[in-house]
Amino acid sequence: MTLKIADRGTISPFIVMDVMRAANERAALGGDVLHLEVGQPGTAAPRRVIEAAKTALDHDRLGYTDSFGVPELRRRIARHYHDYYGTDISAERIIITTGSSGGFVLSFLSAFDAGDRVALAAPGYSAYRNILIALDIEPVVIPVGPDTNFQPTPELIIEHAQSIDGLIIASPSNPTGTMIHEPALALLSDYCRDHDVRLISDEIYHGITYGPKAQTVCALNDDAIIINSFSKYFSMTGWRLGWMIVPANMLRSFECLSQNLFISPPTLSQLAGTAVFECTDELDAIVAGYAENRSLLLAELPKAGIDKLAAAEGAFYLYADVGHLTNDSYSFCQKLLAETGVAITPGVDFDPDRGNRFVRFSFAGPNSDIAKAAEKLIDWLR
Ligand SMILES: Cc1ncc(COP(=O)(O)O)c(C=O)c1O
Structure with missing residues (x-):
């Protein structure tokens, strides 16, 4: 007899994690590795967070906390919206989650039924698509490119994604770092409101921008679900902490789901994480380091013939068209790792249809690593 294994476990892998594993295996065998694959800060949590964790x-x-998180953290996040965006949000609408990843599961389950259709941009963060498929929700792909700054527009939605129930946007985006500025953000929000589309805004890279700061959708649309995290700007990736702002009429649905699925988010991380909002000087200094890395790559990659780059206005990624070098970005990245120790991510992780001619460089690591990686790449391609 063969016991059944559910189809939902056959969703695509998160390829960047596979690349990271290969890079770590190489390092374990004594090989040199420069990590430009994984999208996480190269820094630890701020000192005050670590002190707060020790005290806790x-x-x-x-023990467990309320399933929506500890009140002091929810209140502190509400204050952050007032101070950073000038937007007043009731702490009641703020839900603490197990990273933004926990927020995706909860929000997709709360907002959509099996068979519903949710639009998203390609290239985009692959887990959106894979989580939707695992939950029997249909991802509807909107192909985006340089002409719309790699972001969806109402026109593209009409062309590619009619009769949808939801739309996921990310500004700044992973893998391109491109942003949606006013008035484009308001146009998207209005489109969703006019067509009964639930807007989900992934704001995880807010705080990491190199020009104008990112705008929050919660200032525009009370029916939108806002997802954010302590993993990027706040440099607390492994603490697995995030938050959402949800519409008031969905609170009970979120509550029932989160109580049953997770009970509560990690308590130690919540108690320590409250302190991170007092650490903006330290965190902004980290962002200044990303800005240096970004400038370095923008100057060096063209010397390796890689000059078709998305305008990374935020996050810590450069998405590069390498179609003149390969039509198989997965093998290209494997070969680059094997021959130079430089780990980068193939574009197929973000765009299964067109990603074979793209790669993503993550520049969240130390400046010396990014400089060495650029040198090696230039030599390798020479
Ligand atoms: C756009 C985007 N959203 C969400 C996540 C998941 O982050 P976490 O679950 O650590 O909050 C990532 C991670 O790289 C990301 O790039």
């Missing part, structure tokens, strides 16, 4: 370990029981 010494003094707190660390």
Whole structure:
């Protein structure tokens, strides 16, 4: 007898994690590796967060919390919206999650039924598509390119994604770092409101921008679900902490789902994470380091003949068209890793149809690593 294994486990892998594993295996065998594949800060959590965690370990029981998170963190996030965006949000609408990844599962389950159709841009963060498929929700791909700054527009939605139930946007985006500025953001929000489309805005890269700062959709659309995280700007990736702002009439649905699926987000991370909002000087200094890395790559990659790059206005990625070098970005990245120790991510992780001519460079690591990687790449391609 063969026991059944559900089809939902056959969703595409998260290829960047496979690349990271290959890079780590090479390092374990004594090989040199420069990590430009994985999208995480090369820095630890700020000192005050670590001190707060130590205090919590010494003094707190660390039991479950309310499924929406501890009140002081929810209130502190509400204050952050007032201070950073000038937007007043009730702490009641803020839900703490297990990273933004936990927020995707909860929001997709709360907003959509099996068979619903949710539009998203390609290239885009691959987990959106894969989580939707695992939940029997249909991803509807909107191909985007340089002509619309790699972002969806109402015109593209009409062309590629009619009769949809939801739209996921990310500004700045992964893998391109491109943003949706006013008035384009308001146009998208209005389109969703006029067509009964639930807008989900992934704002995880807010705080990491190199020009104008990102705008939050919660200032435009009360029916939108806003997803954010402590993993990027706040440099707390492994603490697995995030938050959402949800419409008031969905609170009970979110509550029932989160109580049953997760009980509560990680308590230690919540108690420590409250301190991170007092660490903006330290965090902005980290972003200044990303800006240096970005300038370095923008100057060096063209010397390797890689000059078709998305305008990375935020996040810590450069998405490069390498169609003149390969039509198989997965093998290209494997060969680059094997022959130079430079790990980068193939575009197929973000765009299964057109990603074979693209790669993504993550520049969140130390400046010396990014400089060495650029040198090696130039030599390799010479
Ligand atoms: C656009 C985007 N959203 C969400 C995530 C998931 O982040 P986390 O679950 O650590 O908050 C990532 C991770 O790279 C990302 O790039």
